[in-house]
Amino acid sequence: MLLPTSLVGSYPQPVWLIDHAKLSKQVPRVRAHDLWRVDPSRLDAAQDDATLLAIRDQERAGLDIVTDGEQRRESYSNRFATALEGIDLERPGKTPNRTGGFSTVPRVVGPIRRRHPVEVRDVKFLRANTQRTIKMTVPGPFTMSAQCQDDFYHDGRSLALDYARAVNAEIKDLFAAGADIVQIDEPWMQSRPEPARSYGLEALDAALDGVAGTTAVHICFGYAAMVKDKPAGYSFLSELDHSAADQISIEAAQPKLDLSILRQLPSKTIILGVLDLSDLSVETPAAVADRIRKALAAVSPERIVVAPDCGLKYLPRNVAYGKIQAMVEGTRIVREELMHGRKNGSEAR
Numbered sequence: 003m004l005l006p007t008s009l010v011g012s013y014p015q016p017v018w019l020i021d022h023a024k025l026s027k028q029v030p031r032v033r034a035h036d037l038w039r040v041d042p043s044r045l046d047a048a049q050d051d052a053t054l055l056a057i058r059d060q061e062r063a064g065l066d067i068v069t070d071g072e073q074r075r076e077s078y079s080n081r082f083a084t085a086l087e088g089i090d091l092e093r094p095g096k097t098p099n100r101t102g103g104f105s106t107v108p109r110v111v112g113p114i115r116r117r118h119p120v121e122v123r124d125v126k127f128l129r130a131n132t133q134r135t136i137k138m139t140v141p142g143p144f145t146m147s148a149q150c151q152d153d154f155y156h157d158g159r160s161l162a163l164d165y166a167r168a169v170n171a172e173i174k175d176l177f178a179a180g181a182d183i184v185q186i187d188e189p190w191m192q193s194r195p196e197p198a199r200s201y202g203l204e205a206l207d208a209a210l211d212g213v214a215g216t217t218a219v220h221i222c223f224g225y226a227a228m229v230k231d232k233p234a235g236y237s238f239l240s241e242l243d244h245s246a247a248d249q250i251s252i253e254a255a256q257p258k259l260d261l262s263i264l265r266q267l268p269s270k271t272i273i274l275g276v277l278d279l280s281d282l283s284v285e286t287p288a289a290v291a292d293r294i295r296k297a298l299a300a301v302s303p304e305r306i307v308v309a310p311d312c313g314l315k316y317l318p319r320n321v322a323y324g325k326i327q328a329m330v331e332g333t334r335i336v337r338e339e340l341m342h343g344r345k346n347g348s349e350a351r
Contacts, residue, residue: 005294005308005337006066007330008273010220010251011078011139011185012313013056013071014322019048020076026316029228030077031107031149032094033084037076049074050127057132059323064330067135067183067307070128078187078313079141079149080108085120086168088112088154095151109151110161116168119175129180138181142188142219143169143209144202149190159201166208177215185218185251186210192221195238202238203245210246218249218273220312223257226280227316232257240266249273253311255293256280264300272301275311276332277325282317284324290332303340308333 015022020037028034040048056071075081084091088110095109125138143165147158155161173184186209191198210217219242223232234257242250243266251273254261264272276293277285290308297306308329314322 003066004303004340005306005333006135007308007326007333008065008067008137009060009069009071009326010273010275010309010311010313011069011072011137011187012075012315013059013069013073014314014317014319015071015073016052016055016319019052019073025076026227029105029225030080031083031105032080033091034076034080053124053127054131057128060326061132061134063323063327065134065326067137068128068132069137069139070124072139072313072315074124078139078315079146082120082141082172083108083146083149085117086165087115087117088164089114089150095153097149097151105149107150110154112154114161114164114168116171120172122175122179125176125179125181135182136180137183137185137218138176139185139187139220140169140172140176142186142191143205144198145188145190147205148194148197158197159204162201162205163208166205169209170211170213173209173213173215173217177213181215183216183218183249184213185220185249186247187220189220189222189224191238191242192223192236198238199241203241207246213246216249217247218251218271219245219247220251220273222251222253222275222312225312225316226256226278230280234258235260235263239263243267243269249307251275251307251309254297255311261297261300264297271305271307272297273307273309276308277310277329279311279314279317279325282321284321285328285332287328287331287335290329291335294333294336298336303336 052073060068089108090111096104099105146165147162249271253275255278
């Protein structure tokens with residue numbers, strides 16, 4: 003399909019499921035059970051119901067690639083990161099965060115190992131409830147190594163590589179359970195480019211070693227709800243062209259990215275962010291179409307997937323739905339223009 007549409011990963015959780023006022027103040031690194039508004043004995047069933055709503059919203063809006071909306075997660079990373087062996091859940095640590103403060107984070111006290119599959123039930127549930135192409139997301143090894151207090155390895159590379167082995171095992175299980183695409187979320191590569199150059203790509207490729215299936219990497223400047231002032235360019239992007247990932251997901255709308263930068267990724271499919279998540283007004287389809295057209299000056303349409311800048315988790319649900327609907331309609335405009343141009347070109351020959 004030309005210009006397929008997709009979420010980056012998350013979709014807003016219903017207000018009856020999670021406390022949005024509390025969530026709006028944090029991106030949890032450790033477990034935050036107090037966010038859930040449903041009794042623990044009923045939480046699994048409630049999260050299943052929320053996942054079905056997220057799937058149906060995506061289908062109704064017309065997305066070509068569907069995720070589970072990450073309805074079972076308090077954040078994109080903490081559910082997986084805190085399920086691993088080697089983490090002291092009772093006594094968390096602290097690290098500097100991307101906004102200049104400190105975050106409460108997992109504390110590493112032993113070798114990082116995956117105890118068991120974390121998201122396999124999630125992908126099976128998603129596969130059973132849609133006929134469309136499906137994508138699952140996992141936190142990246144470099145990002146998890148930056149979101150912890152390391153009291154064991156005292157070496158960033160060794161820590162990231164052990165996280166990579168855990169991610170690798172999870173990705174293989176996700177594909178075996180029915181995923182069509184698996185995306186690794188690596189936003190901290192952008193905020194810590196020097197260590198990312200030193201061992202981040204090595205960890206990313208270790209996470210993808212032996213993986214058979216379409217893979218993506220998401221790299222961004224942080225949630226719009228948390229990071230207001232964003233740079234106009236990436237400090238770590240061209241390096242990803244040498245990674246094993248098939249697709250690179252970038253944020254482009256809110257930072258008003260100069261899309262000529264996409265030429266730095268000549269071998270990759272680009273998941274292009276076309277929705278500004280800092281703005282609660284819904285884009286018009288024409289605005290979305292214009293953002294896609296600007297990318298076509300640097301990348302052929304066969305190498306573009308259309309998506310929001312980042313996860314939609316922190317948006318009001320009606321706003322998120324309106325935005326993805328506009329995204330689908332704007333994509334359709336450009337798709338029809340391209341098909342019409344090809345038809346006319348064929349007739350001229």
